Amino acid sequence: MSKLYNIKNWTRHNLRAWMAEKSIKHCKVQEFRADQIFYWLYQKKAESFSEMHNIGRETRKIMEENFWISSLEKAETQQSQDGSIKYRLLLDDGLSIESVFMPHTSHNTVCVSSQVGCGMGCDFCMTGTMGLVRNLKTAEIIDQVLTVWNDQPEGKNIRNIVFMGMGEPFHNYQNLLQTLEILTDEHGFNFSQRRITVSTSGLLPKIRRFGKEKIKANLAISLNGVTDDVRSKLMPVNIPY
Ligand code: SF4
Incomplete structure (x- = not known):
């Protein structure tokens, strides 16, 4: 299992770059999804990727395999x-x-x-x-x-x-x-x-x-x-x- 990154340590700019790289292997992952993920995290205050229902299942799965969402x-x-x-x-x-x-x-x-x-x-x-x-x-x-x-x-x-x-x-x-x-x-x-x-x-x-x-x-x-x-x-x- 690869190391999970805390997504709240990432700026949208960095997340877009990461998604652009992922999209080379996974055609369903698209760079603009980073904008939607930010919207869910900070405007809708989502606590899990599964709540982000306008993001495709495959992309959500890739996010869960690579990131976690912290809380205090x-x-x-x-x-x-x-x-x-x-x-x-x-x-x-x-x-x-x-x-x-x-x-x-x-x-x-x-x-x-x-x-x-x-x-x-x-x-x-x-x-x-x-x-x-x-x-x-x-x-x-x-x-x-x-x-x-x-x-x-x-x-x-x-x-x-x-x-x-x-x-x-x-x-x-x-x-x-x-x-x-x-x-x-x-x-x-x-x-x-x-x-x-x-x-x-x-x-x-x-x-x-x-x-x-x-x-x-x-x-x-x-x-x-x-x-x-x-x-x-x-x-x-x-x-x-
Ligand atoms: S007031 Fe306290 S917290 Fe602020 S800089 Fe001085 S020692 Fe640090």
């Missing part, structure tokens, strides 16, 4: 008076991360984590005391959005995504970019780039690099100190930059 288990939730819900979600290796649902009058937001722990060591932050345990895979970030969204009553749509949970997103740069590609893909979630905010502690080289990427998102820089000295004490990242 809810370990704990805490609701605040303002309606925010904090989720502790379990990863496959037993570690856990936090995501938050934040309701607003005109829209709803999901705050996601990008790492387990964090290596930035900010003085005021509980996550910082853990140190960096590991980066989250693309699928693990995408699954936070899906888990929190699926937990809301029908009609409570998510419009904004903020990367302000555990971790420094720019320390997990490639997976951040892949996640942004899936979130903004017109066949996937189709979030507006203007509705996504990446919050960084201030990694200057990555801020510059991010500014040159094709994918754009809002950038938030945590200052947490009114002077350079205060900021350096609270956030060690301030010292080199």
